[in-house]
Amino acid sequence: MRLRPALLAAFALALVARADEGMWTFDNLPLKTLKEKYGFQPSQDWLEHVRLSALSFGGGSGSFVSRDGLAITNHHVGRGWVQSVSGPGEKDFIKHGFLARTRDQELKIPGATLRTLMAMENVTEAVNAAVKPGMSAAQATEARQNALKGLREARGKATGLAYSPVTLYQGGEFWLYGYKVHRDIRLVMAPETGIAAFGGDPDNFTYPRHDLDFTLFRVYEDGKPYQPAHHLTWGTEGVKLGDLTFVVGHPGSTQRLITHAQMLHARDTTLPARLASLETMRQQMKAFAAQSDEHARQVNTRIYGIENSLKALSGYLRGLKDVEALKGIQQREQELQAKVATDPKLQAEAGGSWKAIAQALAQTRDLAFETRYVSARYSSLLPVAVNLVRVIEEGAKPEAQRLKGYRAETELKTMREAALRPLRAGNAELDGFMLRKGLEEVEQALPAAHPFRKALLEGRSAGEAAKSLETSKLADPEVRRALIEGGAKALAACEDPIVRVARRIAPMLAAQARRQEAAEATVAEHGARIARARFAVYGKSQYPDATGSLRLTFGPVATYPANGTLQQPFTTFHGLYDRALAWGPEAERGAWSLPQRWVEAKEKVNLSTPFNFVHAVDIIGGNSGSPVLNAKGEFVGIIFDGNIEMLPGNFYYDGKVNRGVTLDARAIREALEKVYDAGFLVDELLGKR
Amino acid sequence: MRLRPALLAAFALALVARADEGMWTFDNLPLKTLKEKYGFQPSQDWLEHVRLSALSFGGGSGSFVSRDGLAITNHHVGRGWVQSVSGPGEKDFIKHGFLARTRDQELKIPGATLRTLMAMENVTEAVNAAVKPGMSAAQATEARQNALKGLREARGKATGLAYSPVTLYQGGEFWLYGYKVHRDIRLVMAPETGIAAFGGDPDNFTYPRHDLDFTLFRVYEDGKPYQPAHHLTWGTEGVKLGDLTFVVGHPGSTQRLITHAQMLHARDTTLPARLASLETMRQQMKAFAAQSDEHARQVNTRIYGIENSLKALSGYLRGLKDVEALKGIQQREQELQAKVATDPKLQAEAGGSWKAIAQALAQTRDLAFETRYVSARYSSLLPVAVNLVRVIEEGAKPEAQRLKGYRAETELKTMREAALRPLRAGNAELDGFMLRKGLEEVEQALPAAHPFRKALLEGRSAGEAAKSLETSKLADPEVRRALIEGGAKALAACEDPIVRVARRIAPMLAAQARRQEAAEATVAEHGARIARARFAVYGKSQYPDATGSLRLTFGPVATYPANGTLQQPFTTFHGLYDRALAWGPEAERGAWSLPQRWVEAKEKVNLSTPFNFVHAVDIIGGNSGSPVLNAKGEFVGIIFDGNIEMLPGNFYYDGKVNRGVTLDARAIREALEKVYDAGFLVDELLGKR
Incomplete structure (x- = not known):
């Protein structure tokens, strides 16, 4: 019984081969692949049901999971809302969690809104019709935007829905998505952060995991629980290794269609520079x-925040250093180039665009180094002073000659107000320390003759310069007001050390920004040309880059090779206690410290209950809180992270190792019943009340 | 209470900084480091106690753990012995485990021996005194060997101990280690392989782990349990994160003192070639x-065996690809070269040796490719036929002209007997399949004009050649006997297809072997010169490469960064059940399938019991079964593996990630008491009976 090796081997192979790339829009699902690979044919009802059960949580995702409007998302997605109704002590719901035992106790979140996608309309033809022959690129863009705006307003008036424009395929298609907006959202249940984010910063982006990362809200309308037309049925059977899963959610953004040269530029220039900056700051x-x-x-x-950024950016960089993956990207680019070359019109439009982008990037290669040092980051007063200088100098110029951001009178007014605003109380000791360290960096990295170093240090040592800069009086809004009122003359005469530096570095920063903007404009213009050419060649046989719009992705529950072995497809409550016991409550700022309720729950819960699992689905930031469904369309879990190997997913999908990390619905149920004594919520989720 | 971040951060740092390199001999322990870093000063009694409690299990390690001679080692070290007393069905102790409930039931292992290191004598002076002025290198080596042999025999006669020569520092020191040999070893307790090697091949070389990898034997003398002068006390308190641990055992071999050029040769030539061969075979x-x-x-x-080799060799290669590590190795080599250059005598002896080795390796770079194909591996009959050809051809020559291995009449006789031996029954279907695949490889890899291809395929396609070779009658010993008796004439006339090929490839293989041997001789000669120079410069301030002799290494229980997070320092019984439940019994040939006894034990054991842990100790193959001690010298665990990051330890030690993986003594006790109902053994281990 135990050994059926050949079958298992074939099965394992299948799991790898089956991993499916793509964040698909609902109007263009790969139904053929689903049918051929999985023998699964979702009906239109199935698709509409899961789409109308999905919710947009702003930067995150969620879904309706009960008749009476229970809405589920990740704890880390709902965290801000939980925080907003928290108070001190016992009312610190971030720390202690929250449970409304009656609907009366449900806490209204001020200003919170949720959205359901009710309508999707392809308006590409209408939008493109606004472009008239002879228009310049800029004019064409403006015409499209205006058309889109007009359509959006008209649809809104006609339906009462809130419409958002959705640009797919980098401009290949224009859509209007119409949302029903929910404006009365109340907190029902939030676990303690200690269990929702068990493993803390160290375990973030990784697997195996043991996170009860969910929160329940309830949508109200007219003071009563809202009954959505669709909500997901709670799947009671769960999934097992190899089972097909679906994820419906709002992936935020991917950069999979940037050129090979852009990837190399990120790999060799921008990412290493950002990593070096972060590492220095760390x-x-x-x-x-x-x-x-x-x-x-x-x-x-x-x-820890910096270390999390380092972890994420290192993951991106690791992806870009994968020689095989980059070779594949280059090959696909060459295939597209070859196809473009066969069409004179496309070739005229986009044939030279790859080279144009590569050249623009080559010309800004030194900027990544330059911007690490030539910046106003050294003191919190320096950006204030630079803004002050600009408000005075740009304000004195005619509008057409002003710097970007200071051009219109309204912009200038905003900037002037910003210059006069009182500063937030900072940590003077830390600021002083970081100022000295920053100036020491400049001293070590830039030659004595470098104009920026000369402006910042004025020939002094880092220590002396820091001492001098710390005597600035610019923190006082009245000092700034006097300068603004005194205008160019007062500015020129001002001997405040921070102002003195700001006067000299402001033009350097402006020059830097102009170079950066020029390169970005070239990349944007030619990126759009390539995108149009790609859409002309491949149309909708490919999926569009993520844009925060609703998508469906799918794939099986699957292991992956890591750490010299295969990662376990599931974790269980046993694993939670294993990890908590292994580390103890004090390690790494309490990252694996269990809330007391969970320490005590060990004797009550069924420890064999699945907790988290991994599946081969193509997700990215923004998918957090997405419902995970089985083939019946039932809710079997909620996605909350990817494994560390998922990070390169920003640039490309690697089905061998890229995995979504999901909180199993069975763990939610077990926790509600046994740990939180909230059987009444389970009953509601199961449709029993 | 929960947060003391600064202290914890400092502590974590200390754990990393503290990792200690070195497999030290007992005559030369780094007592200063132990005192300065850990405030620990082992007494001479402490050292003698742990040394005399240690046991050599041939290729593995072990220790005495009770007054009545209980000897503990890893299950995977004792596996062969357990197998040797196993039978079919219920008596399959590998599968079902074994427990003697009375001493009568303890099973004697035929032919098994164990050794305790009783005496260590430095005989370097006496050995080197045998070298007289004017002797050649070869004569000097022989003189040393003879001196060592004489001393060894004399000491053996005088003491009754079994002496083994131990060469340290590649010839810098010569020692005689005197062992008491135990010849009556009986099996007391062996767990099921399913729990001893839980996680199977996939988890091999990795961590987190959950392996109850121990076996208990008892040493007898004169038919009664042997009472060793020293045995380890069972530590009942266990260790925790940061606690200092010691490992006493017999690391087999390391290559940390080979030259930088040798490491690059392994990285760029030999390891990739071996990996490619293994991958093809896989x-x-x-x-x-x-x-x-x-x-x-x-x-x-x-x-799975091939995949384990791939895993190990890939680990070595990953180590050699670590740019930072290799740079450090090169720097240390340059430091040594600089020191050698300041001493004219050393410079004359070894100054040119690094270059000589590099040149010898450069000249054999093509051999790694060549030996992948020019070999007799294609059929099990081909090596037999090549031997047959050599026995006949070399036998006809005068002794001085014969090939190595066929030179003396005794050698020739051994080879002749081997040529006449009946072959082990193989898997004809597999052999045929592999023959065809192998010939296809040759067809694809070697040009048609390559002499080896011509000899093997004789101008035919791989398939035709395979068909022809399969008609060979050489499996029949009588056919071989007739050929040997017929001599050169019969051989020349023989039309057997395998013999025909063997006649043509035998000289190619001999030429290849001669080139290989010449290069190896150069590397050995100059490696010895460098070793002597290094010993002259550094003496015993460094530890010698592992040679299977008894060593002590130490370091704290410590986490390490992996998989995007920190690995947990301990696992618990919870983790065991987590992993078993996550995979189920069928995945990967039952790698995570628990024995029934363990499925049932879940309700009986204390699931919080620590199971395995990781510590920053410098170990290598051969250390398996080594006792892990706390500062009191108590037995707190038994080492059974390293993490995947340990594999580069063959070439260098990286304290940031290199970890030993140990079975916690608390797990052994919990299992014996609760799972195996063997409280009587626990009582014996605790000294209560």
């Missing part, structure tokens, strides 16, 4: 933290 | 397995 913060326990307390959250 | 086996369930059954164990 080390500076660590040096500050090492000075005392109190300093450590002050900056540890920032350090 | 794919061929997989193709055979794909033909039927029965074929899969026949070769799956071999495929």
Whole structure:
């Protein structure tokens, strides 16, 4: 019974081969693939049901899961809302969790809205019809935008829905998505952050995981629970290794269609520069933290934030360093180029665009180094001073000659107001420390003759310059007001050390920004040409890059090779306690510290209950909170992360290792019943009440 | 209570910084480091106690753990012995485990021996004194060997111990280690392989792990349990993250002192060639397995064996591809070269040796490719035929002209006997399949004019050639006997297809072997010169490469970064059930299938019991079964593997990630008490009976 190796081997192979790429729009699903690979043919009702059960949570995703409008998303998606109704002590629902035992206790979230996608209309023809022969590229873009705006308003008036324009295939298609907006959202249940984000920053982006990362809200209308036309049925059977799953949600953005040259530029220039900056900042913060326990307390959250960024960017970079993957991308690009070359019209439009992008990037290669140092980041007062200088200098010029952002009178007014605003109270000790460290960096990285170094240090050592800059009085809004009122003359006469530096570096920063903008404009213009050519060649046989619009992706529950072995497809409650016990409550700022309720629950829960699982689905940031469905369209889990191998998914999909990480619906049910004594919610989710 | 981030951060840092390199001999322990870093000063009694409690299990390690001679090692070290007393059905102790409930039931292992290191004598002076002025290198080596042999015999006679020569520092020191040999070893307890090697081949070399990888034997003398002078006390408190641990055992071999050029040669030439060969073989086996369930059954164990080799060699290669690590190795080499250059005598001896080695390797670079194809591996009969050809041809020559291995009459006789031996029954279907695949490889890899291809395929297609070779009658010993008796004439006239090929490829293989041997001789000669120079410069401030002799290594229980997060320092019984439940019993040939006894034990054991842990100790193959001790010298676990990051340890030690994987003594106790109902053994281990 135990060994059926050949079958298992074939099965494992199939799991790998089956991984399916694509974040598909609902109007263009790969139904043929679904049928051929999985023998699955969703009906139109199935598709409409899952689409109308889905919810947009702004930057995240969610779904209706009960007749009376229970809406589920990730705890980390709903966290801000939970925070907004929290208070001190017992009312710190982020820390202690929250449970409304009656509907009366459900807490209204001020200003919260949710959206259901009710209508999708392809308006490409109408939009493109607005472009008249002889229009320049800029005029054409404006004409399209105006057309889209007009259509959007008309549809809104006609239907009462809130319409958003959706641009797919980088301009290949224009759509209007019409949403029903829900404006009365109340908090029903939130677990403690300690279990919702068990493993904390270290485990973020990784698997195996043990996170109860969900929150329940309820949508109200006219003071009563809203009964949506569609909500997902709770799947009671769960999934197993190899089972097909679907994810319906709002992936935010991907860059899979940028050119090979852009990927190399990110790999060799921009990402290493950003990583180096972050690493420097991390080390500076660590040096500050090492000075005392109190300093450590002050900056540890920032350090972890930086480390999370380092983790994410390193993941991107690792993806771009995958020689095989990049070769594939280059080959597909060459195939497209060859197809474009066979069509004189396309060739005239986009044939030279790959080279144009590569050249624009080559010309800005030094900027990545330059912007690391030539910047106003060294002190929180320096950006304030640079803005002040600009408000005065640009304000004195005629409108046409002004810098971007200071051009129209309204812009200028906004900037002037910003210049006069009181500053948020900062951490003076930390600021001073970081200022000295920053100036030391400049001292080490830039030659003495570099104009920026000369402007910043004025020939002094980093320490002396820092001491001088710290005597600035610019934190006082009245000092700034006096300068603005005094105009160019007062500015020129001002001997405040920060102002003195700002006067000299403002033009350097402006020149830098102009170079950056020029390159970006070239890349944008030729990127759009390539996108149009690609759409002309491939049409909708490919999926569009993620844009935050609703998508469907699918694939089986699947293991993947990592760490010298195969990663387990599921974790269980046993794994949760294993990890908590292995580390103890104090390790890594309590990352694996269980809330007391969970310590006590160990004797009550069925420890064999599946907790999280991995599946071969193509997801990205924004998919957080997406419902995971089985082939029946039932809710079997909620996606909350990807594995560390998912990060290159920003640039390309690698089905061998890219996995979504999902909280199993069975874990939610077990927790509600046994840990939170909230059987009444389970009954509602199961449709029993 | 939960957060003391600064302290924790400092602690984590300390754990990394503290990782200690070195497999130290007991005569030369880094006591200063132990005192300065850990505040620990082992007494001479402490050291003698742990040394005399240690046991050599041939290729593995172990220790005495009770007054009455209980000896513990890994299940995978003792596996062969368990197998040797196993039988079919219920007596399959590999599958079902074994437990002697009384001493009468303890099973004597035929021919098994164990050794305790009783005496260590540095005989370097006496050995080197045998070298007289004017001796050639070869004469000096022989003189040393003879001196060592004489001393060894004399010591053996005087003490009754079994002495083994131990060469340290590649000849810098010569020692005689005197062992007490135990010849009556009986099996007391062996768990089921399903729990001893839980996770099977996939989890091999990795962590987190959940392996109850131990076996208990008892040493007898004169028919009674042997009472060793020293045995380890069972540590009942266990260790925690950060606790210092010691490992006493017999690391087999390391190559940390080979030259930078040798490492590059391994990285760029020999390892890639071996990996490519293994990968080809894996794919061929997989193709055979794909033909039927029965074929899969026949070769799956071999495929897993190949995959384990691939995993290990890939780990070595990954280590050699670590740019930073290799740079460090090169720097240390340059430092040594600089020191050698300041001493005219050393410079004359070894100054040119690095270059000599690099040149010898450069000249054999093509051999790695050549030996992949020019070989007798294609059929099990081909090596037999090549030997047959050599026995006849070399036998006809005068002794001085004969090939290595066929030189002396005794050698020739051994080879002749081998040529007449009946062949082991093989798998004819698999052999045929692999023969065809192998010939296809040759067809694809070598040009038609290549002499080896011509000899093997004789101008035919791979398929035709295979068909012809399969008609060989050489499997019949009588056919071989007739050929040997017929001598050169019969050989020349023989039309057997395998013999025809063997006649033509035998000289090619001999030429290849001669080139290989010449290069190896150069590398050995100059490697010894460098080793002598290094010992002259650094003496015993460094530890010698592993040679299977007894060593001590130490370091704290420690996490390490992997998989995007930090690996948990311990696993628990919860983790065992988590992994078993996550995979189910059928996945990957039952790799995570629990024995029934363990399925049932879930309700009985304390699931919070630590199971395995990782610590920053410098170990390598041969350390398997080594006792892990706390600072009191108590037994707190038994080492059974390293993490995947440990594999580069063959070439260098990386304290940031290199970890030993140990079975916690608390898990052994919990299992014996609760799962195996063997409280009487626990009592013995705790010294209560």
